Every structure is written in structure tokens, then in C-alpha cells.
Amino acid sequence: MSTRRTPGSGAPPALLVPAGVGLLFLVLPLAGLLVRTPWATLPQRLGAPGVLPALRLSLFTATAATVVCMALGVPLAWLLARARFPGRRLVRALVTLPLVLPPVVGGVALLLVFGRRGLVGSWLDATFGVSLPFSTAGVVAAEAFVAMPFLILAVEGALRGADPRYEEAAATLGAGGWTVFRRVTLPMIRPGLTAGAVLCWARALGEFGATITFAGNFPGRTQTMPLAVYLAFESDPQAAIVLSLLLLTVSVLILTVLRGRWVGQP
Amino acid sequence: MSAELQSGEPAGAATALDAQLVVARNGFSLDLALSVGAGEVVALLGPNGAGKTTALRALAGLLPLTDGYIRLGGRLLDDPASGVWQPARRRAIGVVFQEYLLFGQLSALENVAFGPRCHGVGRAQARQRAQVWLDRVGLGGQAGARPHQLSGGQAQRVALARALAVEPGLLLLDEPLAALDARTRLEVRAELRRHLAGHCGATVLVTHDPLDAMVLADRIVIVEQGRAVQTGDAAAITRHPRTEYVARLVGLNLYRGRGSGHTVTLPDGVALSVADPVEGEAFVAFAPAAVALHRSRPDGSPRNTWPMTVDGVDRHGDHVRVQLRGGVAAGGLPAGLSGGLAADVTTAAAAELGLSPGQPLWAAVKATETRAYPATIQR
Numbered sequence: 065m066s067t068r069r070t071p072g073s074g075a076p077p078a079l080l081v082p083a084g085v086g087l088l089f090l091v092l093p094l095a096g097l098l099v100r101t102p103w104a105t106l107p108q109r110l111g112a113p114g115v116l117p118a119l120r121l122s123l124f125t126a127t128a129a130t131v132v133c134m135a136l137g138v139p140l141a142w143l144l145a146r147a148r149f150p151g152r153r154l155v156r157a158l159v160t161l162p163l164v165l166p167p168v169v170g171g172v173a174l175l176l177v178f179g180r181r182g183l184v185g186s187w188l189d190a191t192f193g194v195s196l197p198f199s200t201a202g203v204v205a206a207e208a209f210v211a212m213p214f215l216i217l218a219v220e221g222a223l224r225g226a227d228p229r230y231e232e233a234a235a236t237l238g239a240g241g242w243t244v245f246r247r248v249t250l251p252m253i254r255p256g257l258t259a260g261a262v263l264c265w266a267r268a269l270g271e272f273g274a275t276i277t278f279a280g281n282f283p284g285r286t287q288t289m290p291l292a293v294y295l296a297f298e299s300d301p302q303a304a305i306v307l308s309l310l311l312l313t314v315s316v317l318i319l320t321v322l323r324g325r326w327v328g329q330p
Numbered sequence: 331m332s333a334e335l336q337s338g339e340p341a342g343a344a345t346a347l348d349a350q351l352v353v354a355r356n357g358f359s360l361d362l363a364l365s366v367g368a369g370e371v372v373a374l375l376g377p378n379g380a381g382k383t384t385a386l387r388a389l390a391g392l393l394p395l396t397d398g399y400i401r402l403g404g405r406l407l408d409d410p411a412s413g414v415w416q417p418a419r420r421r422a423i424g425v426v427f428q429e430y431l432l433f434g435q436l437s438a439l440e441n442v443a444f445g446p447r448c449h450g451v452g453r454a455q456a457r458q459r460a461q462v463w464l465d466r467v468g469l470g471g472q473a474g475a476r477p478h479q480l481s482g483g484q485a486q487r488v489a490l491a492r493a494l495a496v497e498p499g500l501l502l503l504d505e506p507l508a509a510l511d512a513r514t515r516l517e518v519r520a521e522l523r524r525h526l527a528g529h530c531g532a533t534v535l536v537t538h539d540p541l542d543a544m545v546l547a548d549r550i551v552i553v554e555q556g557r558a559v560q561t562g563d564a565a566a567i568t569r570h571p572r573t574e575y576v577a578r579l580v581g582l583n584l585y586r587g588r589g590s591g592h593t594v595t596l597p598d599g600v601a602l603s604v605a606d607p608v609e610g611e612a613f614v615a616f617a618p619a620a621v622a623l624h625r626s627r628p629d630g631s632p633r634n635t636w637p638m639t640v641d642g643v644d645r646h647g648d649h650v651r652v653q654l655r656g657g658v659a660a661g662g663l664p665a666g667l668s669g670g671l672a673a674d675v676t677t678a679a680a681a682e683l684g685l686s687p688g689q690p691l692w693a694a695v696k697a698t699e700t701r702a703y704p705a706t707i708q709r
Contacts (some may be wrong), residue, residue: 232392233431233579235418237496238448247444 075191094312101309102302109306114283114292119310122289123131126268130206130215133264136208137215138257142245144216147222163213170209171277178205178278203286207268215264223255262322269315286294346370347500347532349390350398351385360384360556361398366500372534378573381556382442382536386504389534390425391418403499403533411424419448422531424493428505430485432477438464438488439473446640463491463649467525476519483514490525499534501526507542516597519545520545540579546570552576570703582615584672586705594702598656598668602632604702611705618651620699621673623683634695650680654693667693 069323075083102109109115143149144156144229178185178196188194196202234248249256272290279286281295291309297304347366353359360381366372366431374382385394389400391407394415399528400408402423407416409411418638424445432441442460447453467487477485486506491620507515526533537543543550544564551574552560560572571577577584587596591606595601602614622628628635638654645651652675656668671693677682683691 227431229427229429230431230433232390232418233425233427234425234433234444234448235392236390236421236425237445237492238419239444240419240448243448247436251433252434297364 067248075085097305097308100305103304104307108307112303115310117284118287118292118307119314121200121203121287122269122282122311123314125203125207125288126265128204129211129268129271130261130265132204132208133215133268134257134261136213137260138219138262139218141219141223142249145220159216160213162210165270167275168277169209171206171274174202174206174209174274174278178202183271196286197200197278198280198282198286200279200285203275203288206274206278209269210271210274211264214267215260218256218260218263220254222253222260225256226252245311258309258322262319266315266319269311272285289312294322345417347389347400347402347534347681349389349400350389351400352395352397353381353384353388353393354396357493358384358556360388361550361595362556362558363524364534364551366534368532369530370549371535371547373537373543373550374553375540375543375550376553377539378538382538382553382554383504384556385553386502386534386536389500390423390502391416391421403438408597414521422496422498423500423502424496424498426486426489426493426503426506427503428508430477430489430509432480432485432488432492434477437474437476438469438480441488442492442495445492449496453630460491464488464496466533467491468521481514482510483518486518487521488509490522494525494529497531501529502532503533503535505537505539506535507539508537523547569701570613572613572705579617581672582617583621585614585667585669587612587614589704590703593696596669600609600636600667601701603697604699604700605698605700608702608704612702613705614694614700614702618672618674618698620695621671622694623652623679624676624694625672625683627692628694634700635698636671636693638667638691638693640685640687640689640691641670642687643678643680645677646674649674649676652680652685654691 108283140159144152144159165173171174175182175197177183178188180186180189180195180197188196194201195206219295230252231244231247235258239247272294275286275288276291276294281287281291283292287295289307293304293307293311296307346368347363347364349364350364351360351364355502358550359379362374362381364372364385376382384393388408389393395408395410397410399406399411402421405422406412406414407421408414432438434442436444439460441638443456444692445455446456446459451459461470461473464473467490469484469491472480472488474620477488478527480488480563486509490506490553492574493503507519510518514660519542526535526546527604535543535546537546547564549561549563550567551558552573554575556574560567560576565575568580571580571582571584574584585594585596585602587594589595589610589612591607591609592604593601594604594612594614596606604614628639636656637654640652641655642653646652654671654673656670674695
């Protein structure tokens with residue numbers, strides 16, 4: 065990197081100045097967090113009961129939500145990108161709806177459908193004895209609901225950018241639809257899929273509104289890091305800062321490793 | 331299909347292609363009768379946009395016919411009238427695409443093994459067969475290489491091996507050499523010819539390069555605007571071009587008129603004296619090298635003498651190609667050939683003539699240098 069001439073060296077001030085302001089705007093709050101961190105009591109605060117379980121729950125539910133989003137979102141993205149059917153525009157608009165919906169509203173909507181007396185929830189409860197709200201599975205559902213559009217948009221974009229002639233070539237070699245998808249399409253869209261999964265995971269990790277509405281705030285079961293931060297902020301702001309710092313560190317670490325390894329960006 | 335594959339033996343003489351390719355869409359229409367024997371290589375040669383690739387895609391099963399039929403080895407693949415349609419993956423075909431379209435995440439070996447795997451051959455056996463094909467195209471040592479590590483010529487050979495590894499009854503090649511640089515093309519062309527000769531199924535090759543067609547194909551079908559305008563082997567087409575496109579391809583001047591004995595009268599009234607007597611609608615062709623250029627009207631001249639105007643001058647190796655357009659009839663002189671004319675002169679002669687665009691010149695062709703033949707299509 066250092067041996068190459070940086071393309072930014074000739075950037076016009078009209079771009080550089082707002083870029084610098086934008087960077088400051090994003091980084092300053094994080095710096096504020098670092099400044100106010102009670103470093104002296106940090107180890108003991110990290111060891112406080114409830115911190116590690118919340119972190120573990122956050123990582124687990126965000127990962128589970130990403131898996132759910134991939135299993136359902138990739139086929140949906142394929143449908144949006146490749147299939148021709150009436151009302152495709154409407155479907156795409158519906159799919160991206162969670163992006164603009166306030167997460168709390170999403171949580172309320174989830175409750176109305178999957179709640180004990182909800183449309184699907186009552187049936188789930190009666191048939192399988194399964195109840196999503198106020199459970200860890202409910203956290204995963206809430207996070208997946210909010211994060212899925214990120215994955216779908218990324219994968220659909222990747223599918224549109226992928227050259228369909230490779231799929232034709234596979235077909236001429238005798239490959240059926242599923243083989244073409246698995247052995248040709250999927251490898252072609254892998255960078256987009258990975259980027260989408262990372263975005264999806266990050267969004268799920270930070271999820272707050274839908275989770276607290278749909279899954280509640282039970283330590284060890286549904287209390288993820290963002291919920292713990294919010295709760296701590298009301299009673300013990302120092303603890304909130306420590307929790308935030310922890311969440312931040314873990315996210316940055318994971319995102320850096322993932323980007324470096326799979327997205328292939330410096 | 332997989333049974334055919336496992337036997338390792340191409341289906342032989344039964345695997346011949348018989349097709350009437352009709353595709354109509356967006357104002358373009360293709361209507362091409364095509365019949366290819368087992369082991370025969372047929373080239374579809376034509377300018378860009380003539381419908382060659384459409385024909386290839388229809389044969390491959392990537393584009394349905396709107397009318398006509400495709401029959402391969404006695405099996406009906408596409409017949410809109412009776413509703414028969416076999417998609418690409420159920421056809422016994424192999425396709426070499428113009429840009430090869432090798433799967434980037436797979437090694438050369440895995441690319442070649444892809445087809446056999448899809449046809450139900452076991453993993454180990456498919457890899458073994460792929461290795462044999464890679465050896466056959468001289469790339470046995472590159473089995474583990476990813477496509478981006480291969481040169482253009484190597485990628486072309488892997489693409490050929492991949493298409494042949496399914497032992498197709500019909501091999502389709504779309505501009506197989508277009509993506510190569512001139513030197514590699516020469517090499518790969520000769521090699522490709524050897525592999526095509528060894529292929530027992532039918533082969534259809536699409537190209538806009540007459541040299542590819544002449545070297546690789548047993549028979550050439552000239553396609554223009556979705557129609558076959560001429561069919562024959564390289565020698566017949568070179569000798570008797572039937573359209574301006576073909577004449578330009580093979581570097582001849584071509585005129586169409588009405589023949590009567592040793593004279594062919596063109597629509598613009600110019601009468602050409604020809605050596606071969608011909609009656610009715612006829613073509614007259616002659617090589618640019620047969621044209622002599624003079625500053626003034628030659629004395630005791632051949633009868634085919636016209637006043638022309640220089641349109642352009644190009645250097646071609648050791649000679650100069652002069653493009654001429656017809657002059658205007660004036661002062662009792664006849665008009666020039668309104669269709670224009672190409673003449674090849676030596677560099678020395680060009681210097682002497684002092685060629686410059688717009689300059690008037692006299693062009694002369696001896697009747698003995700011309701070829702005249704009937705225009706009625708004989709296939």
C-alpha cells in the first residue's frame with residue numbers, strides 16, 4: 065500500500081473538506097466513549113454478572129439471525145433478480161420495507177402476527193407448543209426481520225451483476241437449475257453474498273427496538289448487548305459506557321477480520 | 331445420455347444434424363436450413379448481425395425457435411409446431427463460447443470434469459476423463475490451474491476440452507478464435523482443425539473470419555440478414571462469390587447483370603466483355619490485380635475500359651489497393667462502373683500515377699481476366 069501512489073493525493077478540496085468533516089462526525093462520538101471510559105474499574109466492571117451472558121447472547125443471536133437471513137434471503141434475492149413474475153416491483157418494495165420502518169413498529173407488527181394470540185402465533189402455539197415472543201428465538205426473529213433487507217439487497221445486486229452466460233454455459237454442459245445455482249451462480253456472487261452477510265450480521269448485532277418490543281428484556285434469555293446498554297444507562301452510566309466499549313471492540317474486530325478475509329478489500 | 335457417455339463411444343453416423351432454424355423477434359428474422367453430417371464441420375460465415383449467433387443459440391437450446399425444427403441424431407429437440415422443446419441441458423451438445431466462459435472458481439480439470447459430472451459420471455471417473463481430455467489438447471500439466479492463470483490460447487483449449495468431454499453429438503463453436511491475438515490464432519487454428527477432424531459428431535462453427543471458415547470447415551454457409559445466401563466449400567465460394575459481402579471477403583470485384591454471349595450488361599448500362607459465354611442473369615467477377623490503371627485512355631485498349639475517380643488509397647503489403655468510383659459520362663465518353671472498383675497496383679506504379687483522392691483515371695480489365703457465371707442459385 066505504501067509503495068503505491070495513493071489515488072487520493074489529487075483529490076479536490078471541495079471533496080476533501082466535507083469528507084474530513086464526515087469522518088469526524090462519525091468518529092468523534094466513539095472517541096468520546098473512549099475518553100469517558102472508567103479505565104481504572106474496567107476489568108471489574110467487565111466481570112460484573114450479566115455482562116458476558118449479554119455479549120454471548122448478542123453474538124449468538126446475531127449469527128443465528130444471519131443464518132436465517134441467508135437461508136431465506138438468498139432464494140428471495142434470486143427470485144427478485146432472475147424470475148419474471150407479476151408484481152415483482154411490489155415484492156421488492158415490501159422486502160425493503162423493514163429498512164424504513166422504525167424497528168419498534170417492526171416489533172409491534174411481529175407481536176401482532178407471532179404473539180400468543182397473533183395470527184400465526186396462536187396456531188404455532190396450538191400446533192407445536194412453540195411461542196416466539198419473549199424467547200431467544202424471538203430475539204433471532206426480531207433481528208432477522210430487521211436485518212434481512214440488507215442481505216437481500218446485496219445479493220440481488222450481486223446476482224444482477226453476475227454474467228448469466230456462465231449459467232448458460234453450465235446448462236449446455238448438462239447442469240440442472242440447482243446444480244447451476246450451487247456450482248456456478250453461488251461462487252460468482254460470493255463477494256456480494258459475504259458483504260451482505262456481514263452487513264446483515266452487523267445490523268442484527270445492533271438491533272434494539274424490535275427486539276425489546278417483541279422479545280422483551282430478560283437477562284440471559286433476551287437481553288442482548290444493546291438492551292443491556294440501554295438499561296444500564298438509566299441506572300449506572302459508567303456501566304453503559306463499558307458495555308458500549310465492549311460491543312464496539314468486538315464488532316470492529318469481527319468486521320475487520322471478515323472484510324480482510326472474504327470481501328477482499330484492504 | 332449418460333449411457334452414451336459411459337460407453338465412451340460417439341454415436342457415429344446417426345448423429346447428424348437436420349434443422350430448419352426460424353427465429354423471428356424485434357424485426358429480425360432468421361430462416362436457415364442446416365444439415366450437417368456426422369464428422370462434418372460446417373461454418374456459418376457472415377457479417378456481424380447476420381444471425382449466426384442466433385442460429386447457434388437456437389441449436390444450443392438457449393433460444394427457442396419460433397418455427398421450423400431441430401433434429402439431432404434422429405431425436406427431435408425443438409419443434410414449435412408440435413410443442414417439443416428440449417432445454418440445453420437435455421441436448422447432446424457441447425459449446426465453445428466466444429469468451430470461453432470457463433468457471434473462474436474451478437481449476438482447468440474441474441472445468442472439464444463439470445460436464446461429465448452433470449451427466450451422472452462419478453467424481454473420480456469424471457476427473458480421470460477430464461485429465462485425458464486435457465492431455466489430448468496438450469494441457470495435461472495445467473490441470474490444477476485456475477482460468478485466470480491460463481493464456482488466451484490455453485483457455486481456448488480448455489474450453490474445447492470441456493465441450494468435447496461430454497462427447498456431444500453436436501459441437502458448437504462461437505467465434506472460437508476471435509478473442510485471440512493474431513499470432514496465437516494462427517497456432518490455435520491449426521490445432522483446432524486437428525481436434526475438429528477427430529470429432530465424430532457434427533460440428534457447427536460460427537465466424538466472421540473467412541480464414542477461420544476456410545481452414546476449419548468442410549462446408550461454408552454464408553449467412554446474410556438471417557438467410558443463407560451461398561453454400562459450398564472454400565474453393566467454390568472463392569471462385570464464384572454470389573454477394574458483394576462474399577466478393578469483398580475473398581477480395582474480388584463482383585457485378586451482376588444480364589449476360590448475352592460474351593457480354594454482360596450491368597443495370598447502369600455498362601457492358602462488360604467476358605471470356606466465358608453466359609446467358610441470362612449472371613455474375614462477373616475479377617480480381618483487383620487484374621485491373622490496370624492509366625492516366626489517359628489507353629490506345630488499342632481492351633474493351634473493358636472505364637473512366638473512374640480515385641476514392642481512396644491503401645497500402646497492402648507490397649502493393650497498393652486503389653478504391654475507385656464511377657466517373658460521369660461526358661464528352662461522348664462512357665460512364666464508369668457505378669458500383670465502384672478495387673484495383674491493386676504495384677508501389678512503383680502507384681508512385682508513377684501519383685494517386686490522390688478525386689483524381690480521374692482510366693481503369694481497364696482484359697476479358698480473359700474475368701469470370702462470368704449464372705446468378706441462379708445452385709446449392
